[in-house]
Amino acid sequence: MRIAVLDNDRSQSDLICQVLGSVGHTCHGYQNAKDTLQHLRKDSYDMLILDWQVVDLGAAEVLRRAREKLPDAAPVMFLTTSSGEDDIVAGLDAGADDYMIKPLRRGELVARVQALLRRAYPAQNGAEQLQFGQYLFETRPGRLLMEGTVLDVTQKEFALALLFFRNIGRPLSRAYIHEAVWVKESAVPSRTMDTHVSRVRNKLALKPENGYRLVPVYSYGYRLEKLGG
Known part of the structure; x- marks a missing residue:
C-alpha cells in the first residue's frame, strides 16, 4: 500500500x-x-x-x-x-x-x-479469488480467467490487470503503477509500462463492447473504466 x-x-x-x-x-x-x-x-x-x-x-x-x-x-x-x-x-x-x-x-x-x-x-487481504464481472482472478496461483477460459498472461500482466480492477474508475499515476507492479525495480522504461498496459488491454479484451475501457490519463497514468453502470 x-x-x-x-x-x-x-x-x-x-x-x-x-x-x-x-x-x-x-x-x-x-x-x-x-x-x-x-x-x-x-x-x-x-x-x-x-x-x-x-x-x-x-x-x-x-x-x-x-x-x-x-x-x-x-x-x-x-x-x-x-x-x-x-x-x-x-x-x-x-x-x-x-x-x-x-x-x-x-x-x-x-x-x-x-x-x-x-x-x-x-x-486485498488474503482473498484467493476475486471476481469482476466476467473476469476471475485466482491470486494464489496467479491465474486469470475470462468467462471460464484461462488467459495466457505473465506474472506482471496479472499484477497489472488486478491493480486496475481493484481501482476501477480511479486514475492511477505511473509512479503508483510502478511501485505496485514493478516493486523494487528502479529503472523501468516508460515504454515498458505502456507495452504491458497494451498487452493487458488486448489479452483481456478491455473494450467498450465488453463493458470496460482502459484509457491513458494525460501526463499522469491510466484508468480502467467500467461502462454501463
Missing part, C-alpha cells in the same frame, strides 16, 4: 516511513501541508498519516482537503502529543479513523496501520 505521512519533524516522518517500509508499504514523508496536498492531488495514495500539530495549516482543514483527493475508502490516522480528550475528539470528529499518541511505538504503529488497511481494503 502507498502511504503519505505529514509531520513537521523530518526525523519523525522518516522514522514512520522506515517502520512501515519494513513491512512492505511504500511511504512518502512531507513536512508541510502545502506539499502534502499538492502531491495528494497529483499522485495516488491509499492512506494518510497526519500530525495534528501541523503548523502551516490547521490539521482539520488539511484533513478536509485531503478527503477530497484520497480514495473514498482511504483511512486517515492522526498523531498527537496530547492525551487530552478534547484533541482526540476533535481529530475523530474531523473525519480521522484512528489516532496515536507520541512518542510512537513501532509495533503499535504497524498494528494500527495494518488494521486500518485491512478494514478499508478487505478484497
Whole structure:
C-alpha cells in the first residue's frame, strides 16, 4: 500500500516511513501541508498519516482537503502529543479513523496501520479469488480467467490487470503503477509500462463492447473504466 505521512519533524516522518517500509508499504514523508496536498492531488495514495500539530495549516482543514483527493475508502490516522480528550475528539470528529499518541511505538504503529488497511481494503487481504464481472482472478496461483477460459498472461500482466480492477474508475499515476507492479525495480522504461498496459488491454479484451475501457490519463497514468453502470 502507498502511504503519505505529514509531520513537521523530518526525523519523525522518516522514522514512520522506515517502520512501515519494513513491512512492505511504500511511504512518502512531507513536512508541510502545502506539499502534502499538492502531491495528494497529483499522485495516488491509499492512506494518510497526519500530525495534528501541523503548523502551516490547521490539521482539520488539511484533513478536509485531503478527503477530497484520497480514495473514498482511504483511512486517515492522526498523531498527537496530547492525551487530552478534547484533541482526540476533535481529530475523530474531523473525519480521522484512528489516532496515536507520541512518542510512537513501532509495533503499535504497524498494528494500527495494518488494521486500518485491512478494514478499508478487505478484497486485498488474503482473498484467493476475486471476481469482476466476467473476469476471475485466482491470486494464489496467479491465474486469470475470462468467462471460464484461462488467459495466457505473465506474472506482471496479472499484477497489472488486478491493480486496475481493484481501482476501477480511479486514475492511477505511473509512479503508483510502478511501485505496485514493478516493486523494487528502479529503472523501468516508460515504454515498458505502456507495452504491458497494451498487452493487458488486448489479452483481456478491455473494450467498450465488453463493458470496460482502459484509457491513458494525460501526463499522469491510466484508468480502467467500467461502462454501463
